[in-house]
Amino acid sequence: METVKIVIRNQEYEVKSGLTLRDALAKLGINRESVLATREGELITDDEILRPGETIRLIAVISGG
Amino acid sequence: MKCRKCGKKAVINMRQHKLALCAEHFPLWMVEQTQRFIEKYRMFSPADRVLVAVSGGKDSLSLWDILWQLGYAADGVYIALGIDGGIGYSQKSQESCEKFAAQRNLKLIVVDAPQQIGLTIPELAAITQRGKNKPCSVCGLTKRHILDQIAREGKYDVLATGHNLDDEAAVLFGNTLNWNVGYLYRQSPVLPARHAGLVRKVKPLCRFYEREMAAYALVRGIEYIYEECPHAVGSTTIYYKTLLNQLEADRPGAKLSFYLAFLQAKEKGLFAQPPVNGEGEAVGAAGEHLRTCPGCGGPTTVEGLCAFCRMVEKVKVG
Numbered sequence: 001m002e003t004v005k006i007v008i009r010n011q012e013y014e015v016k017s018g019l020t021l022r023d024a025l026a027k028l029g030i031n032r033e034s035v036l037a038t039r040e041g042e043l044i045t046d047d048e049i050l051r052p053g054e055t056i057r058l059i060a061v062i063s064g065g
Numbered sequence: 066m067k068c069r070k071c072g073k074k075a076v077i078n079m080r081q082h083k084l085a086l087c088a089e090h091f092p093l094w095m096v097e098q099t100q101r102f103i104e105k106y107r108m109f110s111p112a113d114r115v116l117v118a119v120s121g122g123k124d125s126l127s128l129w130d131i132l133w134q135l136g137y138a139a140d141g142v143y144i145a146l147g148i149d150g151g152i153g154y155s156q157k158s159q160e161s162c163e164k165f166a167a168q169r170n171l172k173l174i175v176v177d178a179p180q181q182i183g184l185t186i187p188e189l190a191a192i193t194q195r196g197k198n199k200p201c202s203v204c205g206l207t208k209r210h211i212l213d214q215i216a217r218e219g220k221y222d223v224l225a226t227g228h229n230l231d232d233e234a235a236v237l238f239g240n241t242l243n244w245n246v247g248y249l250y251r252q253s254p255v256l257p258a259r260h261a262g263l264v265r266k267v268k269p270l271c272r273f274y275e276r277e278m279a280a281y282a283l284v285r286g287i288e289y290i291y292e293e294c295p296h297a298v299g300s301t302t303i304y305y306k307t308l309l310n311q312l313e314a315d316r317p318g319a320k321l322s323f324y325l326a327f328l329q330a331k332e333k334g335l336f337a338q339p340p341v342n343g344e345g346e347a348v349g350a351a352g353e354h355l356r357t358c359p360g361c362g363g364p365t366t367v368e369g370l371c372a373f374c375r376m377v378e379k380v381k382v383g
Contacts, residue, residue: 031307031310031311031314032314033274033276033310033311033313033314034276034307034310035276036077036276036279036280036283038283042076042088043076043077043088043280043283043284044076045066045075045076045077045078045085046078047066047078059279059283059291061123061275061276061278061279062231062275062303062306062307062310063122063123063124063275063293063294063297063303064231064232064235064297064300064302064303064306
């Protein structure tokens with residue numbers, strides 16, 4: 001499989017594998033300052049290359065009323 | 066990316082510090098930095114009794130975890146507000162706090178606001194002028210009142226809150242946009258007790274980005290409530306934070322320097338205290354004299370009952 005699934009809250013996106021997480025977020029219009037990314041429950045930095053078939057879960061970090 | 070301390074795989078890159086750290090060294094760094102900020106801003110000493118206001122969110126639970134690791138005598142206080150929002154928000158938040166406290170054998174004080182007032186926060190907001198558009202103002206007033214009361218009654222030396230740098234920068238941004246000079250003068254990592262009914266308030270996390278706080282909670286395995294308060298959706302604070310993060314993405318360190326340069330400007334005396342009609346008397350944010358509420362003993366800027374007691378009184382009469 002060539003694609004990577006990126007999940008944030010209830011939304012799912014698909015991007016090409018082989019991109020860095022930073023580039024994938026930029027393509028999706030997601031600000032990298034507003035999220036953390038996890039691969040299999042472990043935090044990863046945004047220079048990581050996305051692997052075919054994997055799921056990256058994003059954690060939104062902004063809160064407050 | 067590799068950890069600067071040991072060369073292992075980094076879990077976070079803090080571009081404003083040009084610092085990447087691994088899962089082992091990042092939480093250690095956070096704890097060390099918190100101690101540094103506590104000392105730098107003279108927040109409290111190991112002899113002080115600290116009350117931590119916990120909401121079940123990542124910031125307040127992480128703060129409590131850090132203070133616990135540093136060996137401070139820190140109890141927690143959670144205020145049940147009766148907010149459901151279709152997701153059992155208050156119940157889940159309380160469970161997070163209780164679980165956290167039980168795992169570390171810490172004392173958690175739980176205050177049931179609906180039991181005290183007779184109404185949940187959304188119910189109270191629906192029938193008061195203050196809560197006409199949104200319950201957040203009623204919620205804030207209630208929380209401040211109860212936190213002061215618990216801290217006062219429990220004879221705590223200091224009340225610690227989990228405000229992070231994004232919280233502080235968003236408030237600063239809003240107050241600058243509106244030139245709320247009184248609030249700018251007062252915004253600080255430490256709010257001295259300005260009245261006998263108040264305790265000193267401190268924000269030990271005020272120099273950490275919100276992103277770092279979420280990462281800390283995750284790395285430490287803290288089970289915080291991830292869902293946002295249903296009433297915070299679309300709030301001005303979140304809007305300002307989003308704007309500031311856009312700036313940060315292009316210019317790493319922009320949020321940090323915005324806040325730190327403000328604190329430095331304050332230290333240099335570039336913000337003047339709002340004028341008051343007298344000397345040496347307690348004053349509110351806008352410079353008004355602080356009086357004592359005959360209902361609760363807390364501070365008030367007007368003669369008679371404070372805003373919280375007036376609100377509750379009106380509901381009882383109505």
